[in-house]
Amino acid sequence: xxxxxxxxxxxxxxxxxxxxxxxxxxxxxxxxxxxxxxxxxxxxxxxxxxxxxxxxxxxxxxxxxxxxxxxxxxxxxxxxxxxxxxxxxxxxxxxxxxxxxxxxxxxxxxxxxx
Amino acid sequence: xxxxxxxxxxxxxxxxxxxxxxxxxxxxxxxxxxxxxxxxxxxxxxxxxxxxxxxxxxxxxxxxxxxxxxxxxxxxxxxxxxxxxxxxxxxxxxxxxxxxxxxxxxxxxxxx
Numbered sequence: 297x298x299x300x301x302x303x304x305x306x307x308x309x310x311x312x313x314x315x316x317x318x319x320x321x322x323x324x325x326x327x328x329x330x331x332x333x334x335x336x337x338x339x340x341x342x343x344x345x346x347x348x349x350x351x352x353x354x355x356x357x358x359x360x361x362x363x364x365x366x367x368x369x370x371x372x373x374x375x376x377x378x379x380x381x382x383x384x385x386x387x388x389x390x391x392x393x394x395x396x397x398x399x400x401x402x403x404x405x406x407x408x409x410x
Numbered sequence: 411x412x413x414x415x416x417x418x419x420x421x422x423x424x425x426x427x428x429x430x431x432x433x434x435x436x437x438x439x440x441x442x443x444x445x446x447x448x449x450x451x452x453x454x455x456x457x458x459x460x461x462x463x464x465x466x467x468x469x470x471x472x473x474x475x476x477x478x479x480x481x482x483x484x485x486x487x488x489x490x491x492x493x494x495x496x497x498x499x500x501x502x503x504x505x506x507x508x509x510x511x512x513x514x515x516x517x518x519x520x521x522x
Binding site: 387 | 454
């Protein structure tokens with residue numbers, strides 16, 4: 297049962313353009329959502345998060361949008377830079393049994409072309 | 411400020427053996443979570459430790475166990491290793507049970 301899905305395994309974008317990464321979830325109990333970036337041989341690096349009471353959060357070039365009715369969130373990167381090439385994971389958080397459990401999607405590999 | 415560190419970076423074991431992986435949390439962080447990431451998948455939650463107690467577990471059997479020490483560092487122990495245990499094991503620390511989790515570089519385990 298995949299509660300968090302990233303349906304695009306890969307995405308290729310030209311440098312300077314907008315990158316849009318998408319994520320869908322099924323569990324209405326999720327109340328916090330995060331995006332992580334992962335380079336090979338490194339652990340995931342936290343990028344940006346959003347609480348379920350908001351629909352948008354912005355941090356520099358990164359903006360996360362949350363559509364609760366559609367159970368969908370997206371990450372926008374503007375403008376895209378070569379250093380943004382990495383695997384991006386969305387994660388949804390549920391606080392259950394006294395622990396904050398992160399449920400991750402399968403990841404989307406973003407390639408920024410010069 | 412030192413981030414989350416994990417040791418060893420790589421490990422090779424044979425089926426049936428036991429393994430211990432270690433994690434040092436980021437300075438000021440009192441909560442540690444462990445995840446397993448199989449090839450081509452997202453990380454999967456194993457369990458979380460807060461104040462030296464396990465306070466949440468994912469769908470992993472009891473042969474996966476852990477410890478958290480008074481300095482908030484942590485160990486993940488896996489007994490009776492199986493081939494499917496081959497994965498990247500990630501540790502994440504946070505300032506509290508509901509705070510943003512920051513990940514270490516991981517330990518890559520290969521079970522032969």
